[in-house]
Every structure is written in structure tokens, then in C-alpha cells.
Amino acid sequence: MTHSGTIFALASGALPAAVAIIRVSGAEVRSVLTRLTGGAPLPEPRRAALRTLRTGDGQELERGLILFFPGPASFTGEDVAELQVTGSVALVERLYAELSRIEGLRLAEAGEFARRAVANGKLDLTEAEGLAALIDAETEAQLGQALMAAGGRFRRAAEGWRADLLAIAADAEAELDFGEGEADVEDRIRQDAELRIDSLAADIETALEGHVGARLIRRGATLAVSGPPNAGKSSLVNALSRSDAAIVSDIPGTTRDAIEVPLDIAGFRVTLIDTAGLRDTDDPIERMGVARAREKAANADLVLDLGPDAVADERTLVIAAKADLHGSNVRGPGIPVSARTGEGIEQLLSAIAEWLRQRAPGGDLVTTSERQKAHLEDCVAALQLAAKAPDPVLRAEELRAALTSLGRLTGDVETEELLGAIFSRFCIGK
Numbered sequence: 001m002t003h004s005g006t007i008f009a010l011a012s013g014a015l016p017a018a019v020a021i022i023r024v025s026g027a028e029v030r031s032v033l034t035r036l037t038g039g040a041p042l043p044e045p046r047r048a049a050l051r052t053l054r055t056g057d058g059q060e061l062e063r064g065l066i067l068f069f070p071g072p073a074s075f076t077g078e079d080v081a082e083l084q085v086t087g088s089v090a091l092v093e094r095l096y097a098e099l100s101r102i103e104g105l106r107l108a109e110a111g112e113f114a115r116r117a118v119a120n121g122k123l124d125l126t127e128a129e130g131l132a133a134l135i136d137a138e139t140e141a142q143l144g145q146a147l148m149a150a151g152g153r154f155r156r157a158a159e160g161w162r163a164d165l166l167a168i169a170a171d172a173e174a175e176l177d178f179g180e181g182e183a184d185v186e187d188r189i190r191q192d193a194e195l196r197i198d199s200l201a202a203d204i205e206t207a208l209e210g211h212v213g214a215r216l217i218r219r220g221a222t223l224a225v226s227g228p229p230n231a232g233k234s235s236l237v238n239a240l241s242r243s244d245a246a247i248v249s250d251i252p253g254t255t256r257d258a259i260e261v262p263l264d265i266a267g268f269r270v271t272l273i274d275t276a277g278l279r280d281t282d283d284p285i286e287r288m289g290v291a292r293a294r295e296k297a298a299n300a301d302l303v304l305d306l307g308p309d310a311v312a313d314e315r316t317l318v319i320a321a322k323a324d325l326h327g328s329n330v331r332g333p334g335i336p337v338s339a340r341t342g343e344g345i346e347q348l349l350s351a352i353a354e355w356l357r358q359r360a361p362g363g364d365l366v367t368t369s370e371r372q373k374a375h376l377e378d379c380v381a382a383l384q385l386a387a388k389a390p391d392p393v394l395r396a397e398e399l400r401a402a403l404t405s406l407g408r409l410t411g412d413v414e415t416e417e418l419l420g421a422i423f424s425r426f427c428i429g430k
């Protein structure tokens with residue numbers, strides 16, 4: 001990725017559309033506006049101005065709204081312009097051609113606007129990740145998590161940890177300069193440092209605790225429906241999703257391939273997986289289906305088990321299917337549900353929602369990416385080594401390692417490779 005130049009891209013959604021917004025960022029923005037408007041004065045900062053847009057040879061293209069955000073008070077920190085024009089494929093192509101013709105201008109790469117925002121200190125990496133998650137958010141729970149990250153909740157926490165760490169590290173370095181002192185003074189300094197380091201590590205570990213739940217929200221939970229043939233698994237999947245996604249028949253062994261049905265349960269994204277009935281069989285295809293079913297159940301976040309011997313645990317809800325066939329007194333354990341009459345479906349959905357809520361992180365400070373988790377874990381590991389360090393030199397070294405991990409978290413310590421990996425996941429124009 002080249003970092004220089006003035007970049008442009010469509011910032012709004014797919015064309016055709018009522019309005020298309022083309023965003024331009026970089027040193028050439030003022031001259032681009034002057035040229036596109038045939039020499040008209042620049043719009044007042046952050047105020048929409050109606051202008052006629054023209055080609056380089058003065059031909060009229062379109063009348064559109066122009067917004068000008070002089071840097072550094074802009075999204076990227078550079079001069080930014082937004083051109084709002086009719087969302088026509090042909091018109092946007094014409095504008096792209098006009099912009100490309102200008103010396104120093106080029107089409108932006110994916111995430112390049114956000115990357116410049118980070119480079120110019122307008123966002124830190126955790127906020128940029130939150131912004132990417134916000135754009136992708138599909139459910140309430142994902143939205144909440146993304147808003148938290150994009151709003152700087154994590155950035156502020158990281159800054160607090162960094163300040164603590166810097167203070168501890170500064171004291172540790174001072175201790176280094178101190179040299180050989182009296183033994184009891186050295187002991188006191190060491191104990192004090194240990195306490196402060198342990199308390200910081202505990203804070204960071206608390207934030208890490210929410211990670212699994214946060215991932216459940218971000219990626220969605222997988223729910224495998226498992227049990228013997230003809231237990232009513234496919235019927236249950238259809239009832240829960242109010243669809244006829246899965247084939248139902250009275251022939252055991254109907255379902256072979258796992259069928260995935262996306263659902264939104266109480267604001268959580270869930271993938272419901274119908275699987276083949278578990279049994280020994282000579283049919284090679286069905287055998288593959290059964291193997292697949294076992295694998296899906298083993299990897300799922302939650303299993304809805306329709307088996308007669310099912311046992312409830314952390315990740316298993318036992319379902320007493322076909323409740324309409326059983327008298328009220330002969331029901332086995334589990335949640336009684338009938339796909340035929342609809343009895344118990346709402347209760348089952350509530351039980352699933354409750355299971356999800358229990359796993360969703362309680363606090364508002366959670367890691368929203370595997371990257372954040374990895375850097376925080378490195379930081380905690382270094383802190384633990386620092387707390388136990390036998391001498392001040394080693395402690396100072398581990399504290400510096402902990403600081404580097406925090407710096408990587410927020411992007412203060414950055415590597416080209418890391419930035420490339422993060423921003424390539426953004427859409428063009430962001």
C-alpha cells in the first residue's frame with residue numbers, strides 16, 4: 001500500500017442509488033474542488049454547497065452538493081471533500097475518470113481512509129476495528145459491541161493501562177539508577193512494584209474474560225440440532241426458523257448434509273444447524289452424514305439434543321420432541337416441544353436467548369477482535385514475568401515488553417504487516 005497522494009472512492013452503497021457520495025482525501029483536495037467547479041469559490045468548511053461540476057475542458061457534468069472538511073478537523077485528518085451526486089453508474093464513472101486524470105489523484109484502496117485516520121491520530125486501532133465492526137453489524141448485540149469499540153471505550157481503557165504501566169516502568173528504571181541500596185529499602189520497592197503490577201494484570205485479565213462472549217456476539221453462535229433418526233430434528237429447525245429449510249419425512253435417514261439456517265434470536269446472530277440422525281448404517285453416504293453430524297455437534301456453541309439419553313450440561317439443551325404425542329405425565333426430561341402444534345417453541349427460543357445472554361459479556365469493556373486478545377494476553381504474560389522478576393534489570397525489560405504489547409493494541413507501535421491485515425478488511429471508501 002502506498003501512503004501518499006490524494007485518494008478518492010465511493011463512500012456510499014452500491015449503484016444505482018438515489019445519491020452517490022464520493023469522498024476525496026489528501027493535499028490536492030482544494031485544487032480538485034476548484035477544478036471540478038470551474039473555478040467557483042471553495043464551499044465554507046463543513047457546509048453543503050450546491051455547485052455545478054465540470055469536466056477538465058469545462059463541459060457541464062451535474063449539479064451536486066459539495067462538502068469541504070479542511071484538515072485536521074476531518075475524518076482522515078487531511079483535507080477531505082465529499083461530492084454528493086446522483087447515484088448513476090455512468091455519472092460516477094465519468095467523475096472517476098475526471099478525478100483520475102488529475103495529477104496526484106488515485107482510487108483509494110480498501111480501508112485507506114480509515115488507515116490515514118489512524119496514521120494522523122484521529123482513531124486508534126481499536127476504534128478503527130470498532131468502525132469496521134459497526135459497518136458490518138447485523139444484530140442488536142453486534143451493534144452494541146461495535147459502538148462501544150468505535151466510541152473509544154477500549155482506547156480509553158488502554159490509555160489508562162498504559163499510564164499505569166509507564167508509571168511502574170519509570171519507578172523500575174529509577175530503581176535501576178538507584179544501584180545498590182539498603183536491603184530493606186530494596187525489598188519494599190520490589191514488593192510495591194509487585195502489587196502494582198499484579199493489580200494491573202488483574203484489570204487486563206478482567207477485560208479478557210469477556211472475550212469468548214464477545215466472539216459469540218461478533219461471529220454469532222452455532223446451534224447444532226442432534227439426535228437419532230426421525231426424532232424430529234428437521235421439523236424443529238423449520239419450526240424455530242419459521243421456514244421449510246429442511247426436508248421432513250417419516251423415513252429415517254432423511255437428512256444427510258448439515259443444513260445451516262441463519263436466525264436472529266433476541267438480537268443475537270445464530271446459525272441453526274440441522275444434522276443427520278445418529279445411527280450405525282451400512283449406507284456409505286448416510287455414514288458420511290452421521291460423521292458430519294457428530295463433528296457439527298462437537299464444534300457447536302450449543303447443542304439441542306433430541307436423544308432419549310441426552311444429558312443437559314454447559315452446552316447442551318435437552319429437548320423432549322413431539323410433545324403432542326406424549327401425555328402430559330409421560331414426558332421425559334428436557335424442554336417439551338412440538339413442531340407440529342407449536343407447543344414449547346417460544347419457551348425453547350427463550351431458553352436459547354437466556355443461554356446466549358448468560359454468555360454475552362456483562363461489562364462494556366470487551367475485546368472485539370482476536371488481535372486485541374492476543375496483544376492483551378502478551379501484555380499480561382509480560383506483567384506476570386515482571387512481577388516475579390528476580391532483579392530490577394529483568395523487571396524493567398518485561399515491563400518494556402508489556403508496554404510494547406499495549407502499543408501494538410492501540411497502534412502506537414505498528415508494523416506494516418499488521419496494518420495491512422487490518423485495513424484490507426475494510427470496504428473501499430472507508
Ligand SMILES: Nc1nc2c(ncn2[C@@H]2O[C@H](COP(=O)(O)OP(=O)(O)OP(=O)(O)O)[C@@H](O)[C@H]2O)c(=O)[nH]1
Nearest residue numbers: 229230231232233234235249253254255277339340
Ligand atoms: N406428532 C408429531 N410428529 C412430528 C413432530 N416433529 C416431527 N414429526 C414427524 O416425525 C417424522 C420425522 O421428522 P423429521 O423432522 O424428518 O425427523 P428428523 O429427526 O429430521 O429425521 P432424520 O433427518 O431422518 O434424522 C416426520 O414424519 C414428522 O412429521 C412433532 O412435533 N409431532
Ligand SMILES: [K+]
Nearest residue numbers: 230249251254
Ligand atoms: K426423517
Ligand SMILES: [Mg+2]
Nearest residue numbers: 233234254255
Ligand atoms: Mg432430518
